[in-house]
Amino acid sequence: MEIIIYGSQYGTTEQYAQELSKRNDIKAEGYDNIQDINQYDTIIYLGALYAGSVLGMKKTLSKIDDCSGKKIIIATVGLADPNDKENRDTIRKRIKGQLSDDVFNNVTIYFLRGGIDYSLLNLKHKTMMAFIYRRAKKLKEDERNAEVDAIVETYGKKVSFIDFDSLNPIINEIK
Ligand SMILES: Cc1cc2nc3c(=O)[nH]c(=O)nc-3n(C[C@H](O)[C@H](O)[C@H](O)COP(=O)(O)O)c2cc1C
Structure with a gap:
């Protein structure tokens, strides 16, 4: 069985997940709705990056008992x-730190670009971004x-880099 799982706070990751679901005819679910991850042999996890962490990924993928024979993306x-490249290497390194060796050694990692709409951010996220922006400048x-x-280029704005291509x-990897 195949599943697309997503961790999305403001919807950009969910948009990618729904598009992938449509194109591959595989069901997409938010990570909070996954009851038993071990029933799936193909798992595609799409997660938004928040301060280097992939939203919901650790919680979800740490429940995999045995990776053998599974395809995990x-x-x-x-x-x-x-x-x-430096950005991709940093993300890869952080993912390694958030997963067991068994899972990490079995995954293929892809990098997508999302977007941000400051008018939607909750207070905690607004505060974090203001702090990072002030330091970054x-x-x-x-x-x-x-x-x-x-962060500097998009601060305070509404921007989307979503590219379904x-x-x-x-x-191709799922096929
Ligand atoms: C508090 C905060 C921290 C973020 N940290 C990162 C980050 O470490 N790396 C990155 O590339 N993007 C970062 N972003 C940008 C989000 O990953 C981006 O907006 C993404 O599209 C959000 O996905 P979602 O709409 O599915 O929640 C951050 C955004 C916020 C608000």
């Missing part, structure tokens, strides 16, 4: 540009990375 959705050009650039490699 993780796709992160973040604001920072995934064409940036003080950095010199060569001290900035893709994460910092993305970036799902194509995942669709």
